[in-house]
Amino acid sequence: MIARHETHLDKVDIWSALAAPLPPGVISWRQDGRPISRDGRHLARFVAYIEANTVRERLDAVVPGEWDLTLELLPPVTGLDEDANQGACSFKARLQILGVIREDVGTGAFKRAAVRFGIAHELYAYEQNWVQMDGDGKYARPIEDPAVTYARRYGRPRVASAPATEPAQLTAPVERETEVPVSEEPASAASANTALTSDEPSCPKCGGRMWDNRLTKRNPKAPDYKCRDRSCDGVIWPPKTGKNEKTESAKTLSEETEEIPF
Numbered sequence: 278m279i280a281r282h283e284t285h286l287d288k289v290d291i292w293s294a295l296a297a298p299l300p301p302g303v304i305s306w307r308q309d310g311r312p313i314s315r316d317g318r319h320l321a322r323f324v325a326y327i328e329a330n331t332v333r334e335r336l337d338a339v340v341p342g343e344w345d346l347t348l349e350l351l352p353p354v355t356g357l358d359e360d361a362n363q364g365a366c367s368f369k370a371r372l373q374i375l376g377v378i379r380e381d382v383g384t385g386a387f388k389r390a391a392v393r394f395g396i397a398h399e400l401y402a403y404e405q406n407w408v409q410m411d412g413d414g415k416y417a418r419p420i421e422d423p424a425v426t427y428a429r430r431y432g433r434p435r436v437a438s439a440p441a442t443e444p445a446q447l448t449a450p451v452e453r454e455t456e457v458p459v460s461e462e463p464a465s466a467a468s469a470n471t472a473l474t475s476d477e478p479s480c481p482k483c484g485g486r487m488w489d490n491r492l493t494k495r496n497p498k499a500p501d502y503k504c505r506d507r508s509c510d511g512v513i514w515p516p517k518t519g520k521n522e523k524t525e526s527a528k529t530l531s532e533e534t535e536e537i538p539f
Contacts, residue, residue, distance in 0.1 A: 288375065291339060291340060291375065292394070292395060294339045295335065295336075295339050295340070295374070295394050295395050295396055296394070296395025296396065296398055298399050299327065299331065299335070299397055299399070301424075303327055303328070303331045304325050304326075304327060304400070304424075305325070305326055305327070305328070306323045306324065306325055306326070306406070306423035306424060306427075307323065307324060307326055308321050308322070308323055308419075309321075309322045309323060309324045310322055310490070310493045310494070310495075311413070311493060311495050312410045312412070312413040312417055313413075313492075313493060314413055318409055319409065319410040319411070319412055319413045319417065320407045320408065320409055320410065321407070321408055321410050321417070321419070322405060322406065322407055322408075323406045323407075323408050323419070323423040323426075324403075324406070325400050325403050325406075326400070327388065327397050327400070329385075329387055329388055331397075332387065332388055332391045332396055332397070335391075335396050336374070336391075336396075340374055340375065343374065343375055344372065344373065344374045344375075345372075345373045346370065346371070346372050346373075346387060347370070347371040347373075348368045348369070348370055348371075348386075348387075349368060349369040349371070350367075350368055351367045351368060351369055351382065353367075367382060367383055367384075368382065368383075368386055369381070369382045369386060370382070370386035370387040370389075370390045371390070372387065372390040372391060372393075372394070374394055377394075379391075379393040379394060381393070381508065382510075383510060389507070389508050392507075392508060393508070401507065403427070404427075404430075404431050406423055406426060406427045406430075407426075408420075408421060408423045408426045409421065409426075478502060478513060480504040480505075480506070480509060480511040481511050481513065482504065482509050482510070482511030483504060483506055483509045483511060485504055485505060485506050485509065485511075486504075486505050487502040487503060487504050487505060487511070487513065488502065488503045488504075488505055489501070489502055490502065490503055491515075497515070498514075498515065500512035500513060500514050500515075501513050501514065501515050
């Protein structure tokens with residue numbers, strides 16, 4: 278049993294301690310999307326993430342005995358495409374710290390709720406990390422450790438400023454878009470970036486900017502656009518066959534479209 282705080286800490290100090298940068302050893306990288314070929318090379322984008330246990334360790338270290346997590350099983354989502362996984366489970370995570378509550382839903386909901394308290398918020402300051410792969414197939418592997426590639430290209434990641442106010446006044450940080458160096462950026466990604474400045478739609482949920490996945494998605498029925506804010510699940514689906522160009526929006530992402538650095 279974890280004991281409660283024996284000493285008094287100002288709440289501002291507690292929020293700052295929760296949002297303190299994580300040690301590099303707990304940050305991992307995973308591939309986000311299929312490889313793209315350019316000039317005889319295969320490149321794939323990797324995103325940084327942490328494990329749920331890292332969040333628990335931070336909570337136990339800063340507010341032992343003062344946090345509570347409740348997971349609620351949500352009913353299956355209806356009205357999806359016929360080939361969608363109707364049996365997939367989804368949870369709502371309710372994280373309470375010193376009386377302040379944050380909630381999120383879907384895969385990784387616990388970690389996204391923790392981000393609203395500042396835990397691992399610095400991952401949203403990371404640049405896009407394109408890594409060369411040994412092929413373009415399903416089992417292709419990176420030629421170089423993504424962490425090494427990132428450090429060589431960008432140096433030490435810049436850490437977002439830690440919040441010093443009560444989380445009740447905070448919103449989850451928004452991922453910043455940064456261009457991949459021309460020498461590393463796939464041609465298809467470059468054309469997608471050009472399109473963003475002219476016809477990129479806004480997120481139907483939060484009104485923010487969206488990722489254009491039309492050129493890189495594996496499943497043709499997966500969303501065409503996905504919100505860049507990893508705490509938002511806003512998407513725009515491709516138009517259905519036989520219907521006009523109006524797209525469906527604001528549906529909960531399935532596990533295959535989970536993108537957040539968690």
